[in-house]
Every structure is written in structure tokens, then in C-alpha cells.
Amino acid sequence: MESLGWLVLHGIGTCAYAASGAFVALQAKYRMIGVFILGLTTSFGGGVIRNTVIGVPVTKLWDRETLLLVVGTLAILYILSTKWIHHWKKWGLFFDSIGLASFSLQGALYARQFGDNLGMTVMAALFTGIGGGVIRDLLAGRKPIALREEIHAILAVLVGVAVAIGGRGFLEPIPLLSTISIVVAVRMFAVRYKDKVWDKLMLRR
Template sequence: MLLLVLELAGTAVFAASGALAAVRARLDVFGVVVLGMTTALGGGVIRDVLLDVSPPTTLRDWRYLLVPAITSLAVFWYHPQVARLRRAVLLADAAGLGLFTTAGTTTALALGAPVYTACLIGMTTGIGGGALRDVLLREIPMVLRKEIYALAALAGAAVVALGDRLQLPAGPVSVVGSALVITIRVLALWRRWHAPVARGLDG
């Protein structure tokens, strides 16, 4: 039940992020819903493909489709109000990253994946939807730019995997892992932390 709640919450948050990006790109209502759902569900679908779960979980439970669809429509109709909440949207995106990463790692571990594989799958679950969103909008995916994004997800996934190895309660460990991802992401935005990029490219 906890895993379902985490995934649905993350789905709603990422759907809002994708839908808002679609509105800014001046897509129509269908495009907004498609991009919102792709952002919300893309990471989970990639996770299930990597774990050989067929059909993917998001295509077997109507709630995974309904939540991002409704969220995307809400953003389409109320996007001026949502756009004014820029900081809230960034915080929500950080929360979605944390929730999806821990949920993906937990799922991978439950299906018997090795620790290092579970960490990578958890990270991919967190960043996959956003990467697909950026590709569809013909942008360089944020995860490939200098922002601290994937590293935050990997840190949270490592916490969940470590907790599993130590046989700690899954619920509190997931909360701690999500909190770590959110904290790193928010601090990176606040302090303007960036991963290094190659120098000497201006000439």
C-alpha cells in the first residue's frame, strides 16, 4: 500500500511538471495530456521493461492512467496559477524525483535484483520520465546537463538498497531515501550547485 501511494503521488507531481512544460511549448490539450502522462509514466515503464515485468504496472492499473490524465487537464485549465508557483513546482519536481526513485528501487529489490542493479533502476525510474519529456520537446534532457539531478536520485536509491541489506523497515527507509533526494535537489537549486562541465569550449 505504501508503495502504491508513493508511486501515485510521484505520478501526479511529474504529470504536473510535464503538462506545464507542454503548455509553455504551446501544445494543444491533447499534447498537454500526452506529455504529462509520458513524464509521469515513462520512468515506471522503463523500470518494468528492465525488470521484465509484462505488461508494465502502469498499464495494468487504471489509477496510474487516471491520476496523470486528471492532473494534466487541471494544469491545462489552470496553468497561469500553476506557473506563478515556480518555486512550488520545482519543489514538487524534487519530491517526485524522490518518490519515484525510492519506489523504483524498492520494486527492483522486491523482484530480486542485485543491489547495484536496483540502485541504477531506481535512479532510472526517477529520471526517465523527465528525459522523455525533454526529448519530445526537442531539448537536451536536464539529466544530461550540469544540474545535480541524477546524482541526487542515485544517493536516495543507495539509501534504500542499504536499508534493505540491513533488513530495516521498508517504510521508514523509503521516507529517509526520498527525503535525501529532495534535500540534495533543493540544496542544489538554492545554492546553484552544478556538476562540472568541460572547460575551454568558448574558443
């Protein structure tokens, strides 16, 4: 799985979860240390869950490049944060959506290697997709977003279904980037319209 597509997914997902942790920390009025701690634990914590679910040793996470990427992302965000004050919530959501898309893609692609078992692929997408957000929200003392917002888990499941049907083709640049874009667009749209559409689709009681 050491293809270019995999490395790109890993890089995008890790950076996006780091940024989403930083935005949650800024929203909660934490300062520099809080931004770094929550950013680092979200991105590496999400990676620990992903590696545990798909059976890759956790120590594979600790390479110099990933570390520089995460610390660099957090430093840039912290320096820029004073100018973005009014957009924290929106940006947090944006990066959380990218993290969700890329980690669920990775989980699904990994599970897909062992044959086309729909259930396994969907579960791997679900658990690797929501893991980083769950760690971040527990550390920040909030209920995990996967339980508060239904579209979050639904998108991870849909990515799993898509990969179960489409297979390794998703590692090519175009399907990979379009999947991430679609997930982010649907998520931002759904949250903006306050789940109204989804309420009807899910026949909520």
C-alpha cells in the same frame, strides 16, 4: 511488491511526473492538447521505463485508477495554470524532484528483493529515477535533465545506496515520506544555489 507503500510510491511518482510534463508544456507555451500529451507521455513513459528495467509487464500500467489519477491531475493543473503563470519553472522542478525520488525508491526496492547487491540496486534506482524526465525532455526537444544537471543523477544514486543499506524498511510510511522530502529539499536547494557547492565537491575542471 503489492504493498501499500508500493502503491503510494507508484501514485505519487506517476502524478508528479504528469505534473512535471504539464509544467514543461506550459513553459513551452503549448496549449491544452500539449499539456495533456506531455503530461501523459511523461508519466506513462516513465512507468514504461521503470517496468522495463525491473521486469514487470508494461500492460500492468494500464489500470483505471492510475489513468483517472493522471488525467485528473492534468485537468486540475490546466484549469489552475492561468493563475500560476510566474511559477512554472519552480513548480516543474518541484514535481520533477518528487517523481525522481519515488521512482528511484521503487527501482531500488525492487532490485533489493533479489539480494543485497549494491551495484544492481544503485543502477535500478538510477535508471528508473531518471527515465520519466528523459522521456519528457526528449519529447519537448530539450537535452535530458539527467545530463544537464548533475544533482539529478547523484540523488537517484544516493537513494539506491540508502535502500541497499536500509532495505525494505523504506516501504514504511515515515522513512518513505522523509526520503522523498529530503530528495526534494536537497534538489531545490542545489538548483537555487546554482550548483556552486557541487562544483567544488565534484572538483570540476
